[in-house]
Amino acid sequence: MTANKTNIITLICNKGGVGRSTTAINYAWSLAIKDKKVLVCDLDAQANASSTLALDYGTDVVDRGKNMTNLLKSSGEGALDFIVDTRNENIKLLASTLVLDSTEGEVKSFLDLNIFKLFDHMFNNKLKEEFDYIIFDTPPLKSSVLTLNALLISNWYWYILSAEDQWSFDARIVTEKIMKDVRKLNRKIKPLPVLLTKYISSSSQSVQMKKAALKAFKSSIVKTTITYSTVVAKSHSKRQSIHESSPNHQIAQEYDKVAESISNFINKKKK
Numbered sequence: 001m002t003a004n005k006t007n008i009i010t011l012i013c014n015k016g017g018v019g020r021s022t023t024a025i026n027y028a029w030s031l032a033i034k035d036k037k038v039l040v041c042d043l044d045a046q047a048n049a050s051s052t053l054a055l056d057y058g059t060d061v062v063d064r065g066k067n068m069t070n071l072l073k074s075s076g077e078g079a080l081d082f083i084v085d086t087r088n089e090n091i092k093l094l095a096s097t098l099v100l101d102s103t104e105g106e107v108k109s110f111l112d113l114n115i116f117k118l119f120d121h122m123f124n125n126k127l128k129e130e131f132d133y134i135i136f137d138t139p140p141l142k143s144s145v146l147t148l149n150a151l152l153i154s155n156w157y158w159y160i161l162s163a164e165d166q167w168s169f170d171a172r173i174v175t176e177k178i179m180k181d182v183r184k185l186n187r188k189i190k191p192l193p194v195l196l197t198k199y200i201s202s203s204s205q206s207v208q209m210k211k212a213a214l215k216a217f218k219s220s221i222v223k224t225t226i227t228y229s230t231v232v233a234k235s236h237s238k239r240q241s242i243h244e245s246s247p248n249h250q251i252a253q254e255y256d257k258v259a260e261s262i263s264n265f266i267n268k269k270k271k
């Protein structure tokens with residue numbers, strides 16, 4: 001894998017609870033099934049994606065200190081030294097812990113210069129060479145310095161929209177503003193087709209949202225939507241991906257289809 005072929009994707013939406021972490025976990029899993037090497041980076045102190053994916057969160061992330069906070073506090077080390085294994089050999093994790101919010105505050109105060117260049121050396125070519133995809137799961141904060149750093153090294157941003165949540169649609173206005181500024185500093189970043197999650201085909205709200213999203217987003221939307229289902233909550237309570245907890249469920253297949261569509265989209269754009 002040459003470093004410039006790595007697809008770096010930041011999941012984004014300034015509204016909480018839209019399905020970013022669920023998508024980070026299950027999209028990564030679908031890519032891994034196709035033999036892609038994936039690094040999931042958790043930038044959210046809630047650590048939902050981390051606690052679900054990590055092979056041994058307590059030992060590796062907490063006790064041995066392999067996490068985003070210690071990477072940020074290290075003096076110029078690359079992220080490779082801070083990543084941990086997951087239950088899938090094709091997926092590695094740069095994990096978050098509950099203290100990440102306060103770390104972000106500290107970083108802001110001691111690094112007034114180059115505050116948006118933190119990830120340049122952390123995600124260096126040596127790291128990129130190891131992965132086909134680097135996926136950033138982000139918190140729902142528009143002022144997150146870590147999200148901005150992720151966007152500045154990404155090739156793609158991926159808007160996640162919850163089909164029953166009007167406010168997640170409204171939040172695109174804030175995201176568009178942020179992306180306008182990001183594009184000034186990172187000219188290579190492009191939008192992926194928007195993903196609709198928690199879609200209820202019998203609900204007029206979901207159907208209307210899909211129509212509105214098709215109109216509103218220049219990057220269009222992924223044809224496959226992720227259906228609303230209780231298997232998602234079940235997989236979270238077991239701390240598993242949907243492929244592990246309900247491999248034959250429709251949602252597992254939907255995430256596979258989404259992964260395929262996104263790969264096709266990326267390949268077309270690269271030609």
Ligand SMILES: Nc1ncnc2c1ncn2[C@@H]1O[C@H](COP(=O)(O)OP(=O)(O)OP(=O)(O)O)[C@@H](O)[C@H]1O
Binds near residue numbers: 015020048140
């Ligand atoms: N397809 C789905 N069907 C039903 N529930 C879902 C689905 N996707 C996500 N959820 C539920 O929605 C909630 C939010 O999902 P998730 O944590 O993935 O979103 P998020 O955008 O990462 O949230 P946060 O802003 O807290 O980081 C969770 O309780 C999750 O179980």
Ligand SMILES: [Mg+2]
Binds near residue numbers: 044046137138139
């Ligand atoms: Mg989340």
